Amino acid sequence: MLEDVEEILLDEDSIRAEVARLGREIDKDYADKRLHLVAVLKSSALFLPDLMRALTVPVTVDFISVSPYGTTTPAGVVRIRKDLDEPIEGRDVLVLEGIIDTGLTLSYLLRNFRTRNPASLKVCAFINKRAQRIIDLTVDYAGRDIGEQFVVGYGLDYRERYRNLPVVGVLKPSVLDRHR
Numbered sequence: 001m002l003e004d005v006e007e008i009l010l011d012e013d014s015i016r017a018e019v020a021r022l023g024r025e026i027d028k029d030y031a032d033k034r035l036h037l038v039a040v041l042k043s044s045a046l047f048l049p050d051l052m053r054a055l056t057v058p059v060t061v062d063f064i065s066v067s068p069y070g071t072t073t074p075a076g077v078v079r080i081r082k083d084l085d086e087p088i089e090g091r092d093v094l095v096l097e098g099i100i101d102t103g104l105t106l107s108y109l110l111r112n113f114r115t116r117n118p119a120s121l122k123v124c125a126f127i128n129k130r131a132q133r134i135i136d137l138t139v140d141y142a143g144r145d146i147g148e149q150f151v152v153g154y155g156l157d158y159r160e161r162y163r164n165l166p167v168v169g170v171l172k173p174s175v176l177d178r179h180r
């Protein structure tokens with residue numbers, strides 16, 4: 001897998017440090033609360049368990065899975081493949097994303113979640129492509145901000161591969177070209 005990566009943006013130590021920093025911030029803000037984590041699958045699959053272990057506040061967890069919008073679907077239309085198991089009404093919800101790019105997926109989800117009347121609703125993303133945003137979105141807890149490069153690893157995929165790479169790296173253009 002690593003041979004398909006042209007540059008490592010976050011090695012295992014940097015990932016640990018970033019998760020620990022986010023954990024401290026979240027811990028502080030939710031000190032007197034009961035935090036309900038909503039993990040967006042599958043990109044948060046490695047981030048969630050790491051972040052959970054970095055938190056000392058009591059947490060509950062739920063999962064949601066969405067289908068990526070295609071080029072044929074209108075911008076920002078997202079299909080929910082697997083919805084939350086439990087209601088979020090009255091709960092302090094923190095949505096976890098592995099990466100935010102245009103922001104379309106997450107803003108759709110946030111709009112949807114708001115209609116379910118949570119007590120509070122915040123966002124935590126491990127990788128933030130802030131410059132790529134085409135819709136206004138507040139990321140309350142942001143990990144590493146990166147440019148427009150397509151990255152894989154630490155839960156992030158290219159065509160479902162590379163999720164188990166323990167680092168975050170930029171995929172070689174030749175790998176992307178192979179599929180054009």
Ligand code: IMP
Pocket residue numbers: 043068097098099100101102103104105106149150151152156157158
């Ligand atoms: P958005 O709706 O454009 O913010 O896209 C969010 C989703 O696109 C993420 O949850 C990822 O699944 C995927 N995505 C965006 N950029 C990358 C990347 O660089 N690597 C892997 N997946 C990405």
Ligand code: MG
Pocket residue numbers: 157158159160
């Ligand atoms: Mg993907």
